[in-house]
Amino acid sequence: MSPEKMIMMANQIATFFHSQPGADQAQRVADHLNDFWDPRMRRQLARLMEDGSTGFDPLVTAAFPLVRVPVE
């Protein structure tokens, strides 16, 4: 999918968890991505992160190290 769409979808998830109380928002964003995004989507997310794409919500960036990125 286009980078813009992927960044938008990730940011939508982050926006929801921003509003939640507690201190584990990054973990919860990562859990959501691990639970609902198929491996190729997470791989694309990783590529965007590694390429330094801009526009990600800081919470997505904070969550990314907790996202599991399957190699296959």
Add this chain to the structure above:
Amino acid sequence: MKDFIIPWDDRDMGTPAKTGAAVTLTIDGFDITVPEGTSVMRAAAEAGISVPKLCATDSVEAFGSCRLCVVEIEGRRGTPASCTTPVAPGMVVHTQSSKVRKIRKGVMELYISDHPLDCLTCAANGDCELQDMAGAVGLRDVRYEPGRNHFEQRAVVGDNPEYIPADCSNPYFTYDPQKCIVCSRCVRACEEVQGTFALTIEGRGFDSRVKAGMAGDDFLSSDCVSCGACVQACPTATLQEKSVIELGTPDRSVVTTCAYCGVGCSFKAEMQGDQLVRMVPHKQGKANRGHSCVKGRFAWGYATHKERILHPMIRDSIEEPWREVSWDEAIGFAANRMRGLQEKYGRRSVGVITSSRCTNEETFLVQKLTRAVFGNNNTDTCARVCHSPTGYGLGQTFGTSAGTQDFDSVEHTDVVIIIGANPTDGHPVFASRLKKRLRAGAKLIVIDPRRTNMVKSAHIKAAHHLALRPGTNVAVVTALAHVIVTEGLADEQYIRERCDWDEFREYAEFVSDPRHAPEAVEELTGVPAAELRAAARLFATGGNGAIYYGLGVTEHSQGSTTVIGIANLAMMTGNVGRTGVGVNPLRGQNNVQGSCDMGSFPHELPGYRHVKLPEVRAIFENAWGVAIDPEPGLRIPNMLDAAVDGSFKGLYCQGEDILQSDPDTKHVAAGLAAMECVIVHDLFLNETANYAHVFLPGSTFLEKNGTFTNAERRINMVRKVMAPMNGYEDWEVTQMLANAMGAGWTYTHPSQIMAEIAATTPSFAGVTYDKIEAMGSVQWPCNDANPDGTPLMHVDGFVRGKGRFIVTEYVPTLEKTGPRFPLLLTTGRILSQYNVGAQTRRTANVVWHDQDVLEIHPHDAETRGVKDGDFIKLASRSGEITLRAQITDRVSPGVVYTTFHHPDTQANVVTTDFSDWATNCPEYKVTAVQVSPSNGPTDWQEEYAEQAARSRRIQAAE
């Protein structure tokens, strides 16, 4: 029908059942005990004694007009009507005294004196209560001389000037005043059962006639919604199905389940051999209690429509015409292509879409195909685009994705909130049951941008209509919670007992913030603060409160958040876990609930268990002897994106038309066009099939065995009433494809598939075909703890343990109005058409809706120079279409509305690619648009029509 062998007691007891203290009386020497309030007629029927009757039937309250059911009661004067006389303790009743026999004979003689005696050629011959009663009372002679009448076409000399011809305007039934005995059963059924009030009796005495609508109306032009309740209630041939007039009376019947909406009505399919004569609602059906709507009752002609495809077809590319081939060749072609794609592009390059129109067993096999044979989790279903946020929202808050109540629960509700649903059109039989409750005094709050029929129609009126701006659901629901919490109306005791108290405190702090007050959000939502406050107070304090919601909640970028907000409202007012309350998603298609239960989603195995859980995978790995991929698969929108990117190449799509039903048609088309093997398994060459390489003919619900699960979690039997015209039931076709890819499946009957479901899925552990046969239907969870199923959920506590309150911050959608696109489009459906219309467009239902129209407010129309019926162009950032305008104040200024039933309109060309944050459920309900006058179809529509025609060519057999 007489002489039918049917599995359930279908007798007409004369008057409705009552509940109350036991009363014992004596009828014809037999003691009988019945509930207080029961009529003498019904008590007699319970004792096995039939009192002759004409105007009484147990679907409507007693009326006492025909005087045929008179009885003698010791100690009472005269001969009271047994239908209107309630039982009393110790009452002694005689139903067959010489006095009442004589009265009945006299009454029948009068009836017959004004009735034609053409029984042999009458459409109701053999199925006529007047005929039966003439026999039952022993009428042998009519002493009245023939005189002036309205039923003989010709008088002694020339035409009869008083003759009244039949009204044949309705496509499905006729009204023939010749045969009418003015019992008012039709009028009462229209009022009491359906709640439309379209019928009345006009005139007096011999001139009394049934009348539909106003002066000058016929049945078609009146308010009649063709639910069939009047036809069902009519004791003669006055209101008669045209199919019976044409074919004659049926000789056998099979109880089965309707394949239209998520209400899941039970019907008797009445047959002659393998010819379906009519569908009649089944009185013992627990979802519909003997009622029906125009779709289930009448719109089944698509099953034998000439456009049905009965032979498999293949082609190498979508530029070529279709080629009819044998099943073997088609299945072999499909299997080779799919395996080839996986070898070339990887295991995860193919997937399936399961059908929410097919049975549980068929759906289970399709997801098993991808998990056990393809080796990935790329399975999704149309619930993605309708109720996937329900799965997320109710799963997070309550612990399971299901409506909490059965439909009977509505009879005990005091305050109803309907949010984002239009039940009179989408779920008509439920709407009738709800309207009946509203007429009995329950209060209603409607939250909807449109003034739906629930807001105000015959004898019902919502206490509050919150006509919000599309896209502001979360703000409105949160403001309702604000009022309940800040005014101290929350049920603290319930929350402390049932829910996580700390989470509630956090939530209460959140909603109490003044920025969530109705006054603060009024400008944003367009809902007057005072009205919103009054609605919140009513819901919190009005007794049993129930929430029913539909796709107007889910199909938003914050769909999941609104579902959570609804669950919060129900929990904070103590409205979950008993009769008359609850949270009830109104499911769109017949088996949306079932397809979700069966593991159609890419992240969860059957029974809503995530694929990441090793203990769950182990169950299926043991049962199937394969390894299950632990990673979630692609959802439908992700499949299309991946197809455009080149990593998703093959799709098996059963019973769903994603090209027409899914948003942003151009994007869907691009995704399909990029795939190298699209297998469409359907009844018709639908729009998706324009991009398919393999077409596998499907079977209708009349042609297969299996089960559907309705919105109440009720598992209903679907029974085969005729052989599949295409040769195979759909589960057999999936099995052939799986086996061609090496699966080695050996199912010979769907009951074996259900046994596999029960063995692997705890909430179905106790479900067997034998149990469904014995009980009529069963609601899951059905297991050792609940062997007879579960009508009400969360009775002793929530499934997840403590109910969970989750903060619901409003986030505006990214779809914004502006100077170029100043109006908001919202989409929906209407009564006579269903979903993409593939079925209903192939029936006479098109007389009510032959094209999609755009509803627009008079102010918006005037400023654009648009008149009623004009062709207009509807444009958004995604695309543009033309359709005709309908000017109405049902929609607010700034809001326009249309349906998506017709492929030549393609409303989804206009809708956008935005979706729910949690589930990717598309945001169908909010699109910024502009409307302008137009001369005809857009270029896109013309190109589409041309491509579709080219793609549907079928090469002549050699």
